[in-house]
Amino acid sequence: MSLSPKERLLDTLAKKKVDRPPVICTGGMMNAAVVDVMTRTGHTLPEGHFRSNLMAELATDVNHDTGFENFGIPFCMTVEAEVLGSEIDFGTLACEPKIAREPFASNAQVQFRTIDRMLESGRIRQVAEAALLLSRSNPDVPVIGSITGPVSTAASIVDPMTFLKELHKKREDSHRVLDYVSEFLISFARLLVDGGASAICIGDPTATGEILGPRLFQEYAVTYLNKVIDGIHATGVPVLVHICGEMKAVKPSIPKLHSDAISTDAFVNLKLLKEEYPQLTTMGNLSTFLLELGDPDKVSRHTAGLVRDGIDIISPACGLSTASAVGNIQAMTQTVKDGGRGW
Numbered sequence: 481m482s483l484s485p486k487e488r489l490l491d492t493l494a495k496k497k498v499d500r501p502p503v504i505c506t507g508g509m510m511n512a513a514v515v516d517v518m519t520r521t522g523h524t525l526p527e528g529h530f531r532s533n534l535m536a537e538l539a540t541d542v543n544h545d546t547g548f549e550n551f552g553i554p555f556c557m558t559v560e561a562e563v564l565g566s567e568i569d570f571g572t573l574a575c576e577p578k579i580a581r582e583p584f585a586s587n588a589q590v591q592f593r594t595i596d597r598m599l600e601s602g603r604i605r606q607v608a609e610a611a612l613l614l615s616r617s618n619p620d621v622p623v624i625g626s627i628t629g630p631v632s633t634a635a636s637i638v639d640p641m642t643f644l645k646e647l648h649k650k651r652e653d654s655h656r657v658l659d660y661v662s663e664f665l666i667s668f669a670r671l672l673v674d675g676g677a678s679a680i681c682i683g684d685p686t687a688t689g690e691i692l693g694p695r696l697f698q699e700y701a702v703t704y705l706n707k708v709i710d711g712i713h714a715t716g717v718p719v720l721v722h723i724c725g726e727m728k729a730v731k732p733s734i735p736k737l738h739s740d741a742i743s744t745d746a747f748v749n750l751k752l753l754k755e756e757y758p759q760l761t762t763m764g765n766l767s768t769f770l771l772e773l774g775d776p777d778k779v780s781r782h783t784a785g786l787v788r789d790g791i792d793i794i795s796p797a798c799g800l801s802t803a804s805a806v807g808n809i810q811a812m813t814q815t816v817k818d819g820g821r822g823w
Contacts, residue, residue, distance in 0.1 A: 484620035485549035486678055492792055493679065493718040493740040493761060501787060503794045503816035505542075506720065506743075507552025508626025509683035510796055513538055515574050516806040517545045525555060526570040529577065532609035539614055543621065545806055547813030550622045551614045554607045557628045557683065560668065561636035563602040564661070565591075574802045584638045587646050587653035592660050595667050604668060608675040615676025622679060625672030629684020629721075630662045630704035631692075637661075640686070647696050658704045666711030673715045680712050681720040682739070685798075689729030697730040702737060709738045720763060724798060727753070735759065746797035751789040765797035766812055772801040776811035783812045787820030 483491065489502040505512040518524045523538040539551040556577040558568045565583035584590050598604070607625070614623045628636070634657050635643045647654050669680045686692075687701035709719045718740035726747045727734065734742060735757050743763040744750060750762045766783055767774075786794055794816045800809075815821070 486620050486622040489550065489622045489793070490678065490718065493720075495761065500819055501792055501794045501816060502549050503547070503813045504550040504622075504624065505546070505548045505552055505796055505800065506550070506624045506626050506681035506683075506722075507539070507554060508628065508681060509557050509685060509722065509799045510552065510626070510681075511555045511576060511802075512542045512546055512548060512552065512796075512800055512809070513555045513802070514546075514800060514804045514806060514809070515802050516804075517541050518573060520545065524573055526572065526577065528555060529570060530603060530606060532606040532613060535606060535610035536613040536617075539610065540618070546809040547817070548809075549813075550624050551618070552624045552626060552681075553610050553614070554603070554626065557632070558636075559603050559607060560628050560633045560661075560665065563598050563604060564593075564633070564637045564664070566637050576799075576802065579636050582637055582639050586642050587634075587638055587650060587657045590638065590657050590660070595664050598664060599667060599671060604671065608671045611672050611675035611677045615678070623677045624679050624681050624720075625669065625675075625677035626681045626683060627665055627669055627672075627708075629682045629687055629701075630658050630665060630708060631687040631701055632684045633661045633665065634658050635686045644691065647692070647700060654700070658700060659707075662704045662707045662711075665708050669708070669712045670715055673712070673717050677717065679718045679720060679740075681722065681743075682708060683722045685722075685724040688723065688725035689727060690725050692730075694729050694733065698733050698736075701730075702733050706736075706738045713738070720793075722763075722798075731756075741793055743793075743795060744797070750786070750791050754790065761792045763793035763795055764791065766794065768796050768798050768800050768804070771796060771808050771812065772804045774808060776807050779808045779811040780815045783815040784820040787816060
């Protein structure tokens with residue numbers, strides 16, 4: 481079987497038989513633009529957050545230097561929040577962007593803007609143009625457009641502590657904000673698909689069992705993740721979802737998600753999750769602490785274990801440290817390409 485990286489990923493997501501798992505890093509909260517890559521190439525952040533050509537060049541560098549079998553853009557989780565009104569600290573070469581200030585003190589204060597106008601602001605068009613550049617120049621490599629999930633996006637425009645309290649106490653306002661945010665995310669994702677994205681990955685780190693608990697996870701996370709997933713599916717592309725943290729409290733809700741693959745944190749035993757819910761396409765979950773602080777041999781052994789366990793897509797468990805050594809990442813990707821035989 482001879483498959484291109486794009487064919488391998490899309491066939492895996494369609495539950496077709498493939499020669500081996502894809503090994504990917506999706507961008508967004510799983511940004512693989514590590515310092516080692518940027519210093520070698522001179523294509524750097526934060527400049528790459530703002531220029532579509534530089535974003536595409538850096539995504540190409542990551543693909544080439546790390547061995548990941550995709551392009552993942554953007555390189556942060558602040559594109560949506562900026563457009564929705566948050567003040568952003570764009571970081572440095574070694575420090576990713578973060579929210580500096582949320583514009584609204586409560587859900588009731590959120591100002592709803594026209595989505596078409598928002599799609600023309602911030603860095604939205606730069607990310608879509610980067611997707612177009614990558615898809616045209618490398619048609620056999622999947623472009624994964626990463627977006628921030630609805631709960632995390634809402635918590636990045638409303639004071640997060642207030643936002644979480646109001647999920648309990650002011651449900652009508654909370655649902656109104658999450659519905660608004662979800663509609664915007666669908667439109668952003670569709671723009672990425674129009675630009676050539678082969679798949680969309682949703683990272684929703686605030687939507688965890690530890691933060692929400694099972695009842696609010698079902699009421700908010702499942703409801704609005706599915707709204708976004710269904711909206712993206714209408715374009716004909718698959719959707720991957722990453723859920724952070726320990727999954728025990730919310731595990732019964734995971735099969736209710738409409739996504740084509742579930743990515744988890746390193747805390748989760750993906751082999752057992754797959755045995756309990758065989759219908760799931762599993763993705764992950766090599767420890768990012770291991771990728772930063774370990775050595776290539778140990779990285780390779782742990783990666784080989786994931787391959788032996790039958791994990792469908794191999795990827796980092798969560799966001800990579802920008803200090804991660806490229807040699808460790810190469811040990812991970814090459815082990816998968818060698819069929820899990822080790823570095």
